Amino acid sequence: TDLRPLDILAEVVPANGVGRTMRVFQVQGVRGFQLTASRPRALSFPASRLFIHCDRFPEEFSIIVTLRVLNVPAKRNEYLFTLMAEESHNVLVGLRYAPNKLHFLFWSQEHSNGWQTRVTFRNVSLSDNQWHTLVLAVSGQSFSLTVDCNVPSDVMVETPFPTSLSVKRASFYLGNRRRRKGLFTGLLRQLVLLPGADATPRICTSMNFKVTTLSVPVILHDLPVKPASNEVLKYPYETDMKVTLGSRPPCTKHDKAQFWFNASQRGLYLCNGSAWISMLEAKKRLDYVEEYQNLVTNSETMGLEVFTIPKVGLFAATANRYTPPGSAIYKWTDGKFVPYQNIPTYQAQSWKYFTIGKKIFLAVANFEQNDRGQEYSVIYKWSRRKEKFITYQRITTHSARDWEAFVIEGEAFLAVVNHREGNNHNIDSVIYRWNPRTGLFETNQTIPTSGAYDWEFFTIGPYSFLAVANTFNGTSTKIYSHIYIWLSGSFQLFQSILTFGAADWEVFHIGDRVFLAVANSHSYDSGTSVPSNFYAINSSIYELNVTAQMFVKFQDLLTYSALDWEFFSVGDDSFLVVANSFDGFTFSVDSIIYRWQGYEGFVAVHHLPTVGCRDWEAFNTTEGSYLLYSSAKEPLSKVLKLKTT
Numbered sequence: 001t002d003l004r005p006l007d008i009l010a011e012v013v014p015a016n017g018v019g020r021t022m023r024v025f026q027v028q029g030v031r032g033f034q035l036t037a038s039r040p041r042a043l044s045f046p047a048s049r050l051f052i053h054c055d056r057f058p059e060e061f062s063i064i065v066t067l068r069v070l071n072v073p074a075k076r077n078e079y080l081f082t083l084m085a086e087e088s089h090n091v092l093v094g095l096r097y098a099p100n101k102l103h104f105l106f107w108s109q110e111h112s113n114g115w116q117t118r119v120t121f122r123n124v125s126l127s128d129n130q131w132h133t134l135v136l137a138v139s140g141q142s143f144s145l146t147v148d149c150n151v152p153s154d155v156m157v158e159t160p161f162p163t164s165l166s167v168k169r170a171s172f173y174l175g176n177r178r179r180r181k182g183l184f185t186g187l188l189r190q191l192v193l194l195p196g197a198d199a200t201p202r203i204c205t206s207m208n209f210k211v212t213t214l215s216v217p218v219i220l221h222d223l224p225v226k227p228a229s230n231e232v233l234k235y236p237y238e239t240d241m242k243v244t245l246g247s248r249p250p251c252t253k254h255d256k257a258q259f260w261f262n263a264s265q266r267g268l269y270l271c272n273g274s275a276w277i278s279m280l281e282a283k284k285r286l287d288y289v290e291e292y293q294n295l296v297t298n299s300e301t302m303g304l305e306v307f308t309i310p311k312v313g314l315f316a317a318t319a320n321r322y323t324p325p326g327s328a329i330y331k332w333t334d335g336k337f338v339p340y341q342n343i344p345t346y347q348a349q350s351w352k353y354f355t356i357g358k359k360i361f362l363a364v365a366n367f368e369q370n371d372r373g374q375e376y377s378v379i380y381k382w383s384r385r386k387e388k389f390i391t392y393q394r395i396t397t398h399s400a401r402d403w404e405a406f407v408i409e410g411e412a413f414l415a416v417v418n419h420r421e422g423n424n425h426n427i428d429s430v431i432y433r434w435n436p437r438t439g440l441f442e443t444n445q446t447i448p449t450s451g452a453y454d455w456e457f458f459t460i461g462p463y464s465f466l467a468v469a470n471t472f473n474g475t476s477t478k479i480y481s482h483i484y485i486w487l488s489g490s491f492q493l494f495q496s497i498l499t500f501g502a503a504d505w506e507v508f509h510i511g512d513r514v515f516l517a518v519a520n521s522h523s524y525d526s527g528t529s530v531p532s533n534f535y536a537i538n539s540s541i542y543e544l545n546v547t548a549q550m551f552v553k554f555q556d557l558l559t560y561s562a563l564d565w566e567f568f569s570v571g572d573d574s575f576l577v578v579a580n581s582f583d584g585f586t587f588s589v590d591s592i593i594y595r596w597q598g599y600e601g602f603v604a605v606h607h608l609p610t611v612g613c614r615d616w617e618a619f620n621t622t623e624g625s626y627l628l629y630s631s632a633k634e635p636l637s638k639v640l641k642l643k644t645t
Contacts, residue, residue, distance in 0.1 A: 008081060009191040010217040011045045012174045024219060025187055028256060030131055031220040032068060032187030035175040043174040047083060047167040057093060057165040062199035063136045064214050066190035069126040072099050078184045081191060082177040085170045091116060091177060092170055100125050104136060104143060108162045117159045121145045133212055137198040149204035190216050251276050284571035284644040289606055292626065293336050293639035298325045301630035301637050303350035306617045309360060309382060314621060315340065316628060317362060318637065319348035327364065335623055337639065341388055343380065346370050354405035356412045356434055362389050363414065365400035377416065393440055398427060404455035408464050408486055414441050415466065417452045425451035425474050445490050450479055456505035460514055460544065466491050469502035469518065476525040477501035481518065495550050500537055506565035510574050510596055514544040516551050517576065519562035533584045535561040541602065555601040560589050568618035570625060570642060576602055577627065579613040587612040587633045
């Protein structure tokens with residue numbers, strides 16, 4: 001016999017494609033045959049089709065198998081192939097798999113008195129839902145098994161493989177021993193007999209050892225045979241698809257191409273090897289808002305920050321008015337926020353969470369001096385050992401209202417809003433740059449501001465912007481707030497917008513459109529007559545006009561001393577919620593959720609009773625979507641749950 005590979009698997013495939021005896025499956029991007037047990041003899045062919053010039057089985061040879069094994073019961077054996085004489089039930093040559101074992105069988109009339117010899121390779125673990133390639137090399141009394149081109153396992157037996165094994169009137173049976181019992185239930189991709197040589201050097205040259213091939217039937221080639229026109233594929237195939245129900249299962253490389261159906265959210269997801277990708281999902285729509293948790297705080301709360309520390313959990317920081325007891329950090333535990341850490345603060349106005357590399361920080365804006373007359377705001381660093389925030393850097397500030405953290409061209413920055421110094425509201429706010437050598441923030445740029453309340457950083461394409469909400473210049477709240485653009489290493493004025501006691505900027509995107517909303521808190525000018533109501537005034541939404549290269553007014557919304565905007569989405573719908581704090585008569589005033597309705601702009605859809613509402617934060621957990629609001633007039637914040645349909 002010459003040394004060409006003899007493809008046992010290809011001999012069983014019908015000339016016109018796959019019949020009833022086998023189906024083609026594609027798993028992990030690789031195709032293989034699944035055999036059926038209804039007609040074992042249909043999976044056979046005469047040995048004479050392989051051994052054309054000689055009716056003797058080779059004395060030395062290799063058998064190459066590429067397969068994907070399913071979990072086999074403990075006491076069950078499954079045959080990969082057998083060679084059997086027509087008039088006998090004896091297996092002349094065969095290969096079968098049992099849990100963690102591979103058995104090679106052969107018949108030797110001369111040396112075993114007509115008994116079958118079994119060569120067993122132990123600790124062969126293949127039931128991991130992965131593809132594997134086996135090379136069994138046989139020469140005399142020496143038997144060697146190589147799995148996925150790892151170190152071979154060698155076995156020596158007393159009975160050598162016969163030198164003259166007749167295959168006259170014998171047939172090969174694929175995946176069985178001529179009966180249904182013991183049928184191979186996995187997938188077969190390659191089954192090749194290579195006479196006269198150890199095939200390991202020929203196989204172990206590819207980087208992907210598990211699916212390396214010597215000879216594979218055309219129907220199993222990785223690239224499908226493309227139809228000439230609109231006809232169906234000549235060789236159609238199926239995929240081995242498993243759909244998991246229930247809670248979110250793990251998605252690892254072993255789960256790749258598996259599906260998960262989330263019944264509660266009516267969504268179908270595909271595992272890509274690391275994350276679940278939405279394939280079909282029922283779009284959520286906001287139905288109504290319900291009260292979920294009353295969060296008792298240390299004192300009135302001026303600001304909120306919700307953040308997630310990887311591998312630790314979800315947290316909320318409250319900026320509280322009084323010291324003691326200062327401000328607090330809460331951790332989301334069993335579906336509720338519970339107290340986690342108290343931090344001394346001095347009329348804290350806001351928190352800002354940010355990271356630099358692997359370092360995790362939380363900065364607080366203090367509005368008042370401490371007990372020793374010192375006025376500074378503090379940056380805290382997360383200690384992985386203590387699982388607490390600890391003091392990292394103190395920065396001198398002047399009635400600080402807000403921090404904003406951002407990165408430009410790989411460098412980290414931190415900007416503070418200084419509200420006033422004494423009675424002077426027209427002072428500098430400061431932008432600090434992170435110095436990686438010292439590990440500290442250092443002054444980079446100062447920007448003149450007027451009673452400022454808020455910074456908002458955003459990017460549009462390659463450009464970086466920083467908007468400041470100017471509130472009061474000492475005589476009037478009707479003043480310009482400014483948008484700055486980063487050019488040549490510093491922020492330069494880009495656009496000025498007239499605002500009325502601006503307390504917050506919120507940037508958001510809807511499709512390709514960019515919007516900027518300002519929360520106007522009150523209209524006051526010492527040089528003009530007193531209006532009927534300082535606080536019932538319009539807050540405005542601006543849209544970027546790319547042609548004009550500026551923000552232009554898009555919509556006015558009547559608000560009542562608005563102090564914050566928060567943008568969030570539910571399904572395909574976009575929303576804005578405003579923090580209305582005072583209507584001129586009472587702090588018990590509704591805050592409103594507006595829904596984006598395209599040509600109509602934002603339309604009010606929900607009125608939420610609030611008391612002195614100061615800040616909103618939207619967040620999501622595996623249980624659903626929520627809003628958290630803080631009150632500047634009572635020591636109680638509320639978590640609201642968004643109920644969807």
